[in-house]
Amino acid sequence: MPQLSIKNHLFESQFFMGRIIVAAIIVTLTLLLLLTRMLYLQVLNHEHFTTLSLDNRVKLEPRPPTRGLIYDSHGTILAQNLPAYSLDITPEKTPDIEATIQALSEIIPINEDDRKRFKRLRQQRRRFDSIPIRVRLSDEEVARFAVNQHRFPGVVVHAKLLRDYPLQEQTAHVLGYVGRINKQELQQIDASNYSGTTHIGKNGVEKTYENQLHGSVGLQQVEVNAKGRVLRVLENQPPKPGENLHLFLDMDLQAAAMEALKDYNGAVAAIDTRTGGVLALVSKPGYDPNLFVEGISSRAYKTLRDSLDKPLFNRAIRGQYPPGSTVKPFIGLAGLEKGVVSFNQQTYCPGFYQLPGHDHKYRDWKKTGHGQMAMEDAIIQSCDVYYYELARTLGIDRLHDFLTTFGFGSRSGIDLTGERSGLLPSREWKRKARREPWYPGETLITGIGQGYFLTTPLQLAAATVSLANRGQRIRPRMVESIDLPDGSRETTRMESTQLSQVDPEHWEQVIQAMQQVIEGQRGTARRIRSDHYGIAGKTGTAQVFTVKQDEEYDEETVEKRKRDHALFIAFAPVEEPRIAVAVIVENGGHGGSVAAPIARKVMDRYLLKEARP
Structure with missing residues (x-):
């Protein structure tokens, strides 16, 4: 007999209702959570997520400024920006970079230096930044890549402006060059203002005036599609281009100095005595700064670095x-000012000098001696014995203090990077640097510009300006003016100081002697005498190595790189000076025969206003 199941309708009804209530609660809570989330997304964080949404469609792109140009005093362009193509890879969009580079090399030449620079x-850089694998592509190379571009995701050809130095070696040591921004520089610069900028001034004028030359970055808001292709420009804030610089540099003089040095290594500095503007600043040999703009190859850099000519x-x-x-003219002036010697007071030169109680002989360049020498003759004929005695009488302390006022032993303050201060020795310096006392013999050789005494060519030229101006010391300047954004031109400020308590008669006496160095019958630079203007100058010879007491210096038997350096300083015209020049010819031998003619060519080019080539 079949069993009958008796249903409990009340229980089942209550059980069913409980399920409905639980389900309703779950649904209600879920709806509340959704509503809360919607409130969070649509109300509280509406602006944030709207921005994120826009970022999928709208991008902000930096627009790097165009770098300012650099001109010489006649408007000759020295640094410019030329269009160039580079082949760039964006790592984020390139699945296999090594395979991509290898495939690219089959279309466009890519050497090992290119690969090293890319790495x-x-x-x-960041993964989404584009990185050049090749620079300065030719039109043919651009065309070859264009027909194969579909094979290389994340690889594009970019057209951009590259810095160019048309005069290459002639301006390398003045302008310096720009190069790619490195890690250290990234930490020092304003990252926002350099967005999109890849290069920065590394040295020379390019570095000193980086802020003026660089300009200010602009922004461009663009709409892009899902593949990142730009559809249209929504908003554009143009960049502010860098300011143009106008230098005191006169490329006629620069070229004349380079040519006059011929095969010698050396330096020439020419300064306008009225303004302190640097008219020529030559260092030979030079190099092509264009090699450094996109990164010099290891082989080329090693060749430059290891060259004996530096x-x-x-x-x-x-x-x-x-x-x-x-x-010697500066030391002669010191003697006159300190009252230890008069202009006409004589000293006998037998060809050598001995300190009282010492056997050591300090030789004169003229073995037979000059006989009786007053200051004028001592400057004209460059008598060493006269200056040995004058230096001993002055003493190193007064000698050091007086020469300091002309800028010896300190940087001139020129608006270039890397200037060195030279060395003006003193008791204190030797005690600190060498932990030794100062010896009387060291004072003697300081008196003829030897021993520890060191100067730079620019320092010598700046001191000559002070001499030509009868005590007005002017800070040398490279930049004459800057083009401002409003179209006006701002002139750089001249900074000068006046040497005090120097008897005007003493200036004229020393300058008179310097003029006779060129115009006197026994002057050491008489071969450069000009019929057109008066020159005041002084020759010099600097030893590269010390000749022992019992030996003689024979130029013909000495290795070329060990021969004496030839020096010359001058200013002209004597009555109303306009230009001061310092020349150093490495291993040139004699200042009068080698260095002085170089200075004469530079002064002729400036003062006689020869036709520009």
């Missing part, structure tokens, strides 16, 4: 040489 830049070394502001006899 180095990749470490410095083309990367800026001799004009970093080369430190004994001034030799070029310092």
